Amino acid sequence: MARAVAPAIVRAADALTRWTNRVLGVEATAGREQITEAELRELVAVNTALDPDERHIISKALARSTATLREVMVPRTEVWFLEVGMTVAEAVAEAREAGHTRLPITDGSHDDIVGFVHLRDLLWDEQPGRPVRELAREIKRLPASKPVLAALSEMRRERHTIAVVVDEYGGTAGIVTLEDLIEELVGEIHDEYDETPAASDEVDGMLNLADFAERTGIALPEGPYETVGGFLMSVLGRLPAAGDSATLEAYRLTVLALDGRRVARVRLTPVDPTPDAA
Incomplete structure (x- = not known):
């Protein structure tokens, strides 16, 4: 999906840059990175040169730009x-x-x-x-x-x-x-008809937190780590081994494979809620 929309984000960014330069009266390379995110959002909102798809792509890009x-x-x-x-x-x-x-x-x-x-x-x-x-x-x-x-x-x-x-x-x-x-x-572009993760969804252990949330719809808590594997290591308090797992909300994350000492593959499975005692 990223490769398919890459030309759109380039066209949109270029159009936004040209429009910004014309309005602000600056050279194409002068102070571009000094514009704040709020100012960029304002420029996107009023720029009629952008079609709805390009506007949506730039809005998503700005939302992830703090990484x-x-x-x-x-x-x-x-x-x-x-x-x-x-x-x-x-x-x-x-x-x-x-x-x-x-x-x-x-x-x-x-x-x-x-x-x-x-x-x-x-x-x-x-x-x-x-x-x-x-x-x-x-x-x-x-x-x-x-x-x-x-x-x-x-x-x-x-x-x-x-x-x-x-x-x-x-x-x-x-x-x-x-x-x-x-x-x-x-x-990865999702719409309102996308479902929550499948009953058995596998991800790379090196997947960063933002991409994990984008792909699964589940936000890992912030901590001293940047990847899914790092989250599991932090929760376990030691180097993970194959078969180790941790529960987050209604899902269990299980280590499927290691590559050396790092977590290579993680399986995400729903956890059935415990029925109330009679």
Whole structure:
């Protein structure tokens, strides 16, 4: 769904930007991120250039815009890195196994990312023994605390498709792509006829809290965690094991599988209310 509406959100955002610039009399790149969410909502409300679908998409995007990159990034433990000394042939094998089109390149440490390579460049290269460092493209760096909407605006403006998310200590916290940001803002579109989660609904343990609520209609309580797996770890007070579960409202979350020490898959099942004692 996110891919289907991505062109709409881009058109809508561009139309809104042009309209804003004309009204405010500013350059296209001057102070765009200084506009507050309330001001943006007001501009959306009065802008007749937007059709109802685009207006709805932007409204959803603004509702999710307070999320930070830390909440939506792919954490470093889940990123496939290429070593700078790899050959093109070795990198192609890694890329195929990873199933990604863009992979960051490191020089000795995951905190020392020197660029990224696109799968297309690897496949088109006619020298399989060439060091992958020679195909490295520049990679952008963004702080983990940066809001999603601001990051999307900056990456589009500077024509970046992938960025390293940097933590407060200057290390690599994770990776985020332009597609990740668009999907976070747009989310999965539901209507009033959508039902509550199925009797047996499985989700990825790395699903962030906002996406979990969007997908299931259930809001996990806030706490010292950012994912479904983190919620289970917090409730259990230890590292989860397969079969562990926790009950939230009328649903039980059960750990189905682990990937190392992290929760990989979680099953969500309704819990029948306990009948009143006679």
